[in-house]
Amino acid sequence: MSTFAMPSLGADMKSAVLMEWKVKEGDRVSKGDVIAEVETSKGVIEIEIFEDGIVEKILVPEESEAKVGTPLAIIRGLDEGIAAQEPAGSDVAAKTSEAEPPSTPLQPVSDEPIEPKRVKSSPLARKKAKELGIELSSLSKDDKAVHLAQVESKKISSTTAMGGMRQAIAKAMSRSNAEIPHYYLSTAINMTLALHWLEERNQERTIEDRILPAALLIRAVVLALQEVPQLNGFWMDDDLHMSEAINPGIAISLRKEGLVTPAILNAEQMDIDTTMRSLSDLIIRTRSGKLRSSEITQQTITITNLGDLGVESVYGVIYPPQVALVGFGRIMDAPWADGDSLSVRKVMQATLSGDHRATDGRTGGQFLNKLDQILQTPEELL
Amino acid sequence: MTAEEIKQIIITQILEIAPEINEGDVDPDAHIQRSLEIDSFDFLRILTALSKEIGIAVPEADYGQVDTLNHMVDYFVKHS
Numbered sequence: 001m002s003t004f005a006m007p008s009l010g011a012d013m014k015s016a017v018l019m020e021w022k023v024k025e026g027d028r029v030s031k032g033d034v035i036a037e038v039e040t041s042k043g044v045i046e047i048e049i050f051e052d053g054i055v056e057k058i059l060v061p062e063e064s065e066a067k068v069g070t071p072l073a074i075i076r077g078l079d080e081g082i083a084a085q086e087p088a089g090s091d092v093a094a095k096t097s098e099a100e101p102p103s104t105p106l107q108p109v110s111d112e113p114i115e116p117k118r119v120k121s122s123p124l125a126r127k128k129a130k131e132l133g134i135e136l137s138s139l140s141k142d143d144k145a146v147h148l149a150q151v152e153s154k155k156i157s158s159t160t161a162m163g164g165m166r167q168a169i170a171k172a173m174s175r176s177n178a179e180i181p182h183y184y185l186s187t188a189i190n191m192t193l194a195l196h197w198l199e200e201r202n203q204e205r206t207i208e209d210r211i212l213p214a215a216l217l218i219r220a221v222v223l224a225l226q227e228v229p230q231l232n233g234f235w236m237d238d239d240l241h242m243s244e245a246i247n248p249g250i251a252i253s254l255r256k257e258g259l260v261t262p263a264i265l266n267a268e269q270m271d272i273d274t275t276m277r278s279l280s281d282l283i284i285r286t287r288s289g290k291l292r293s294s295e296i297t298q299q300t301i302t303i304t305n306l307g308d309l310g311v312e313s314v315y316g317v318i319y320p321p322q323v324a325l326v327g328f329g330r331i332m333d334a335p336w337a338d339g340d341s342l343s344v345r346k347v348m349q350a351t352l353s354g355d356h357r358a359t360d361g362r363t364g365g366q367f368l369n370k371l372d373q374i375l376q377t378p379e380e381l382l
Numbered sequence: 383m384t385a386e387e388i389k390q391i392i393i394t395q396i397l398e399i400a401p402e403i404n405e406g407d408v409d410p411d412a413h414i415q416r417s418l419e420i421d422s423f424d425f426l427r428i429l430t431a432l433s434k435e436i437g438i439a440v441p442e443a444d445y446g447q448v449d450t451l452n453h454m455v456d457y458f459v460k461h462s
Binding site: 212213283308 | 400402415416419420421422423424426429430433439440441442443
């Protein structure tokens, strides 16, 4: 038997609301299955299980808040036959979990008059809406539950007060700048060949299958990291831990509501088409608030692309415990010297923010060189 | 399709893909991506949706001709 506990979905997270169970007692689960949805300041996150087994008991009811580490369910291993204590055990447990949830108490609902048509919402969302005097029913769409993020975005749009996501970013970034001695490197990359190659590939494709330069750049970063793995990993216990998996966290803007950097997991196993499909899927799910726990906890490096906003170069703040961030600016027409001839080319500034405890400028320089080389031979990006 | 109909279809698709935007925010002569914070990914989704609605897929080489709402309307009128 093992317990499945509320995972930490970021250094700043203390608790989260268990919104919905995706499994019931007796269900068989496999490693990687989404078993519940929780609500955090980052939005609704699908949490996954990391073992195979059978859901023996569910300990925390839906719509209740639980601290990080609180046992949420008991999982029986597949080889552990049906436990002998089951007849007595499960019945009692089922009763207790209904009667008194072992989690932090629910927000009192008694002061909420029971309306004929109750708007589904999380206790946190309900509390926040009450504080702010926002009608929950005004946020409910198609009878779906109202989440905290919706209430907060409503708040942001009507006042200048900070939302939960802004506070989470503030904490992580303060910690980063206080703890990480950053170094910054920048290089201009001639993107003419790579863009030309991409345009030719895209001409053969339908509009649905077009590949964006953003996906090409992610693929190039992944290939460069395979050559310079010291930038892919974590700084923990005063030491650099390189990661075999390359899980680039992609900075995705939520427009008015902040920024999330969920990961494309195991990008080293993808070709350019799979990278593009994974990127599309990730952006759509980020903006609709449906990320998985592994995607927001297992980033090994961050990629920020601010070119769409017209920014020329990005000097990013590393997300701890990661050790590097790659920034891409706008691809623009610029004078480019090649030998003794001068021409106009598509040029982009690539930057690297590195953690100086983990690596030196030499490593960062090797990475940017490698990235440049790869982008000059785009056929290798497939 | 008239220019006005095409314009409505485009606005509907922009609002569908970026629901945070209000119809009043759409300035017909402003750069769509920069004024509305539409990134290249959402821009491609808008063009994909429009290719289904209007039947014209804008090739990448023509992106410069569809940068504002008015330019986009002109482009679709010209190619329909």
